Amino acid sequence: MRAEIAAYLHHMRGVRCQPEQIVVGAGTYHSLDLLFQLLREDVVCMASEEAVNDGVKALFGQFRFDCRPLRLESDGICLEELQATGAQAVYVTPSHQFPYGMTLSAGKRLKLLQWAKERRAYIVENDYDGEFRYSGRPIPSLQSLDDDGRVIYVGTFSRALTPAFRLSYLVLPPALLARFRSRRHSYDQLASPIFQMTQQLFMQSGDFGRHMRKMRSVYHKKRDALLYAVRDTFPAGVEMIGADSGLHLLLRVRGEKDEAELVRAAAREGVGIYPASAYRLRSEADEAPTVLLGFGGLSEADIREGVRLLARAWKMESSLNK
Ligand SMILES: Cc1ncc(COP(=O)(O)O)c(C=O)c1O
Known part of the structure; x- marks a missing residue:
């Protein structure tokens, strides 16, 4: 091997x-x-x-x-x-x-x-x-x-x-x-x-090589599904980061809610996202709330639905805060 x-x-x-x-x-x-x-x-x-x-x-x-x-x-x-x-x-x-x-x-x-x-x-x-x-x-x-x-x-x-x-x-x-x-x-x-x-x-x-070619195309499509769903759904204040490679990307969300609130609101809609600050070796007070969205294991339909639910979760939070 x-x-x-x-x-x-x-x-x-x-x-x-x-x-x-x-x-x-x-x-x-x-x-x-x-x-x-x-x-x-x-x-x-x-x-x-x-x-x-x-x-x-x-x-x-x-x-x-x-x-x-x-x-x-x-x-x-x-x-x-x-x-x-x-x-x-x-x-x-x-x-x-x-x-x-x-x-x-x-x-x-x-x-x-x-x-x-x-x-x-x-x-x-x-x-x-x-x-x-x-x-x-x-x-x-x-x-x-x-x-x-x-x-x-x-x-x-x-x-x-x-x-x-x-x-x-x-x-x-x-x-x-x-x-x-x-x-x-x-x-x-x-x-x-x-x-x-x-x-x-x-x-x-040779099957692994074929599998990899296929998976690159599968993940590319999933990444695109997430990218377009985020672009179509969220306002300009939500910045997408790190979408050029890998199986996750990040959203930096400038608004009233901190990371923990964004994650909790998403969880209430059944969407699992991760707070970026949890991975830091030292805290960074100035960083705008940033969350990780993984897409490798989701279908394109689930990705689009997940983004829709995320938008609903975050809007619901803001309406509750009013
Ligand atoms: C930085 C990093 N390295 C490696 C891995 C994969 O770990 P493993 O080989 O233990 O499955 C991950 C999985 O999320 C990761 O985030």
């Missing part, structure tokens, strides 16, 4: 690696847990995007890294803040920041790699949904631009297949691969061998 993953990553994301560099895991947080065990003897201070997925936040705490949140700008992390941290590693989601949805610009990618090279620091690149990009040119992974063994690429099959498989992988640079090999007896392989073999056969037969 590792040979299949290496070929797939090269084709899809420009990743350059040998199959031996791939370490399969049982989901992103299992893979990151393993990686952090390898990193902790070099890394005391870990810089990170200022907002991350809950599982990542929990791992930062578990490993007791001196965690330094970095401000997110429209083109990704603030590099001046990174320079000032003295960190030995940085965690990023460059293709599609989770949760805020921005893409790390080409210029910042090169500067980030330069930073890592000069500091002998590591870049943890979580490319959790990099395969799903709907507009603009495909953006190569950071790993594909790295000539110095500084980037650890982290990927998952959760978005391409289903999270229920629990299959993920790390692409380790040579130095960490040697460390992993010297200790591999102490790591548990939690990824089911049956699922690994199933995925290998799926990839070898």
